[in-house]
Amino acid sequence: EKVDKLEQELFELNGEIAGGRHVPPNTRILQLADNPEQQWFDLRQDTLDKLKSENAALLSRLHTLETSIPHPSTTSASPNTTLVAPNDDEALVPRASYDLLSTENATLSETIKQKEKRLLRLQQVFTSKSAEFREAITSILGVKLAFYPNGQVRVTSVFDLNASFVFQPQNHGRDQAAGGDMKMQLVAQGEGGPQDLPSMMQYWIENEQCIPGFMASVTLECYEKAK
Numbered sequence: 001e002k003v004d005k006l007e008q009e010l011f012e013l014n015g016e017i018a019g020g021r022h023v024p025p026n027t028r029i030l031q032l033a034d035n036p037e038q039q040w041f042d043l044r045q046d047t048l049d050k051l052k053s054e055n056a057a058l059l060s061r062l063h064t065l066e067t068s069i070p071h072p073s074t075t076s077a078s079p080n081t082t083l084v085a086p087n088d089d090e091a092l093v094p095r096a097s098y099d100l101l102s103t104e105n106a107t108l109s110e111t112i113k114q115k116e117k118r119l120l121r122l123q124q125v126f127t128s129k130s131a132e133f134r135e136a137i138t139s140i141l142g143v144k145l146a147f148y149p150n151g152q153v154r155v156t157s158v159f160d161l162n163a164s165f166v167f168q169p170q171n172h173g174r175d176q177a178a179g180g181d182m183k184m185q186l187v188a189q190g191e192g193g194p195q196d197l198p199s200m201m202q203y204w205i206e207n208e209q210c211i212p213g214f215m216a217s218v219t220l221e222c223y224e225k226a227k
Contacts (some may be wrong), residue, residue, distance in 0.1 A: 050100055057096040142219045152187070155215060159222035162192025167211065184211055194221035 138144050138158055146154040156164040166188035186205055194200065197218070204214035 054096040054100055143215060157219055157222045159226040160192045162190045163218060163222055164190035193218060
């Protein structure tokens with residue numbers, strides 16, 4: 001029996017040590033007064049205190065309402081019996097519940113405001129970076145890009161603003177579902193461009209199926225023409 005008791009104590013001590021709750025003799029554990037664990041416990045205790053207060057207020061209000069409602073035997077005893085209605089000044093919702101809901105509502109409102117500010121900031125950063133990206137493309141490749149909600153992209157040469165081409169994804173959904181690369185196809189073009197544009201389109205787009213080569217040739221021809 002003594003061995004079983006000692007084994008049980010040893011098992012409990014092993015559990016305390018594994019859980020980090022065992023403090024050896026003559027050992028002091030130092031920690032910050034405002035550490036994350038203490039913050040969590042304080043928040044939990046505060047929540048429990050609010051719930052207890054709200055529960056007590058609800059029970060008190062329920063008891064008040066039950067005592068203010070007349071029993072059926074009392075209402076049928078005499079036609080001249082006057083019933084005492086609950087005081088209109090007493091709120092049906094306990095103050096503790098109202099305060100708790102108000103606090104939660106204020107917290108949610110503040111969270112929404114912070115999310116909206118963050119979203120606005122992200123949109124501003126995205127707009128700024130998109131403008132930088134377009135300027136970099138214009139400076140390096142000599143073309144302007146315009147993106148449309150339907151997935152189409154308009155490419156315009158900076159050396160001939162009438163030389164514009166509209167591309168759209170080809171089998172966009174199927175390629176993405178299969179994990180393949182996106183392929184673009186030419187769907188419209190402007191009135192400008194090199195004189196031999198039809199032959200360039202036939203060679204680069206129809207034969208070679210190389211849109212970058214086509215745009216490079218168009219840019220080079222438009223540059224030579226604009227000099």
